[in-house]
Amino acid sequence: MKTDLKEVFQPKLFGLFKKGKYDGKKFTSDLIAGLIVGIIALPLAIAFGIASGVTPQQGLITAIVAGFLISFFGGSNFLIGGPTGAFIVIVAGIVGQYGMQGLIIATIMAGVFLVLMGVFKMGVIFKFIPYPIVVGFTSGIALTIFSTQMKDFFGLPLDLEVPAGFIPQWICYFQNLGSINWTELAMSMVCLIICFSWGKVTKKVPGSLIALIIGTLASVLLSKFAGIEFATIGSKFPELANGLPMPKPVAPEFDYETVKGLVSPAFTIAILCAIESLLAAMVADGATGKRHHANTELIGQGIANIVTPLFGGIPATGALARTMASINNGGKTPVTGIVHAVVLLLIYLFLMPYAVYIPLSCLAAILVQVAYNMSEWRTFKYLLRGDKSDVSVLLLTFFLTVIVDLTVAIEVGVVLAIVLFVRRVMQTSSISVLEGHHLAATEDDEVASMENTDMLDIPDGVEVYEIDGPFFFGLASRFEELEQMKKPGTKVRIIRMRKVPFIDSTGINNLRNLCERTHKRGVTVILSGVTEKVHASLVKFGVDLEIGPECIFPHIVPALEKARELVSNK
Numbered sequence: 001m002k003t004d005l006k007e008v009f010q011p012k013l014f015g016l017f018k019k020g021k022y023d024g025k026k027f028t029s030d031l032i033a034g035l036i037v038g039i040i041a042l043p044l045a046i047a048f049g050i051a052s053g054v055t056p057q058q059g060l061i062t063a064i065v066a067g068f069l070i071s072f073f074g075g076s077n078f079l080i081g082g083p084t085g086a087f088i089v090i091v092a093g094i095v096g097q098y099g100m101q102g103l104i105i106a107t108i109m110a111g112v113f114l115v116l117m118g119v120f121k122m123g124v125i126f127k128f129i130p131y132p133i134v135v136g137f138t139s140g141i142a143l144t145i146f147s148t149q150m151k152d153f154f155g156l157p158l159d160l161e162v163p164a165g166f167i168p169q170w171i172c173y174f175q176n177l178g179s180i181n182w183t184e185l186a187m188s189m190v191c192l193i194i195c196f197s198w199g200k201v202t203k204k205v206p207g208s209l210i211a212l213i214i215g216t217l218a219s220v221l222l223s224k225f226a227g228i229e230f231a232t233i234g235s236k237f238p239e240l241a242n243g244l245p246m247p248k249p250v251a252p253e254f255d256y257e258t259v260k261g262l263v264s265p266a267f268t269i270a271i272l273c274a275i276e277s278l279l280a281a282m283v284a285d286g287a288t289g290k291r292h293h294a295n296t297e298l299i300g301q302g303i304a305n306i307v308t309p310l311f312g313g314i315p316a317t318g319a320l321a322r323t324m325a326s327i328n329n330g331g332k333t334p335v336t337g338i339v340h341a342v343v344l345l346l347i348y349l350f351l352m353p354y355a356v357y358i359p360l361s362c363l364a365a366i367l368v369q370v371a372y373n374m375s376e377w378r379t380f381k382y383l384l385r386g387d388k389s390d391v392s393v394l395l396l397t398f399f400l401t402v403i404v405d406l407t408v409a410i411e412v413g414v415v416l417a418i419v420l421f422v423r424r425v426m427q428t429s430s431i432s433v434l435e436g437h438h439l440a441a442t443e444d445d446e447v448a449s450m451e452n453t454d455m456l457d458i459p460d461g462v463e464v465y466e467i468d469g470p471f472f473f474g475l476a477s478r479f480e481e482l483e484q485m486k487k488p489g490t491k492v493r494i495i496r497m498r499k500v501p502f503i504d505s506t507g508i509n510n511l512r513n514l515c516e517r518t519h520k521r522g523v524t525v526i527l528s529g530v531t532e533k534v535h536a537s538l539v540k541f542g543v544d545l546e547i548g549p550e551c552i553f554p555h556i557v558p559a560l561e562k563a564r565e566l567v568s569n570k
Contacts, residue, residue, distance in 0.1 A: 144402055
């Protein structure tokens with residue numbers, strides 16, 4: 001068990017110091033990158049906290065605690081952890097229905113799911129999620145985030161109750177067009193323009209931070225000298241004016257009904273976390289030439305999501321934008337993420353009282369930019385050129401995310417991923433009856449294509465089946481169809497399995513049923529080209545004894561000799 005744990009859990013930070021490859025030069029580089037990323041993360045953490053239906057300090061706590069733990073226990077050298085836009089919709093829904101206690105429980109459960117995924121080596125599975133499903137999720141989440149920010153973007157009254165759901169939200173917005181605050185809208189537009197255009201000035205400092213500083217200064221000055229008031233964080237959370245206490249551990253109150261109701265949302269959080277973090281890690285690998293450890297990353301993400309809610313935090317994962325900012329500013333190791341968490345902690349302790357002056361319209365503009373960057377609209381448009389199945393999957397996951405519910409979209413998306421995978425495997429797997437009276441005396445197709453390959457005669461009364469690909473449940477119906485097409489006078493049926501890499505329990509059952517039906521008709525079954533792995537499965541289920549060990553061969557030559565012997569004796 002210890003060996004297994006070591007295999008799946010190899011934090012990059014631990015290996016860094018064991019190897020003795022960390023020096024002062026790398027630390028300096030990590031320190032500078034960590035300072036920059038910490039400042040970049042500040043407005044995002046605050047904005048994600050508010051947008052998720054919790055407080056700005058909870059967004060910061062998440063960035064601090066989860067950011068530290070993800071870097072400390074994670075399987076990537078570069079991944080920066082914290083709250084992200086992907087969780088806004090699901091977190092707001094949980095808080096609305098179950099309150100903070102429900103969110104704490106759901107996040108802990110998601111963390112446990114992530115740890116189990118890592119322990120059972122499921123990291124590689126997420127690489128096989130079809131791209132249209134991922135784009136459908138992210139585009140749908142982006143549009144949902146955009147929709148939720150329109151109240152603050154247009155300066156609608158703070159006491160306006162905006163309903164949940166995309167369509168009800170826009171009905172509410174249109175009904176309240178007369179309540180638009182044009183001053184707030186102007187602030188939103190100015191901040192949005194800064195967010196999008198600042199990259200032309202420099203990419204070292206993000207436009208979101210500049211927009212936050214300019215928007216806050218403008219709000220303070222206009223309030224003091226022109227009497228123009230803006231809705232601010234202080235308007236929504238007046239308690240922040242007195243400073244923030246250090247977060248204390250919160251003991252969750254588990255009960256069966258709550259846990260039962262939160263299984264599905266928790267699973268959604270876990271899947272989102274896994275997808276976003278591993279995709280970000282793969283992008284980071286592509287930019288740096290390094291490799292992350294997927295299973296370790298899942299375990300690290302799980303630990304972070306188990307611990308963070310105990311301090312009042314919300315779900316967290318690897319953030320691609322902050323990760324790339326770290327790489328672009330010289331971040332070399334997980335120490336960058338730890339420094340970024342320390343920077344945010346210092347801001348939390350000493351500068352948070354000043355956050356009350358940040359306009360909500362400015363934060364809305366920042367989140368609109370986040371939504372735009374998440375939308376992948378160019379990729380979405382490109383995928384619409386694909387085949388009908390990919391387009392259908394893309395649109396289904398997109399509209400389910402926007403119109404119905406993210407949890408439903410995730411569940412349907414996972415099922416679709418499985419169905420598409422099985423479909424593709426079935427397309428590459430086949431069972432056929434060999435026509436003619438000859439076949440090559442080899443199990444290797446490449447050799448069999450050579451002119452000097454010996455050809456073997458198929459005796460009269462012998463039928464040869466060829467299975468190409470995994471022998472699994474997807475081939476069950478095809479086997480039954482072929483079995484009904486038995487040639488007259490067949491006495492021996494050879495099932496050639498040289499191209500079968502594995503056989504699952506359904507395949508075993510189908511093989512057993514075929515043998516039973518075949519034996520009742522007086523036909524003997526012989527297996528040829530059985531690999532060691534397939535043979536082990538036959539032995540495990542006792543099928544080797546049912547068929548007869550004398551009728552199972554690793555090569556076609558002795559199988560045909562046995563078939564010839566059986567035909568002559570019948």
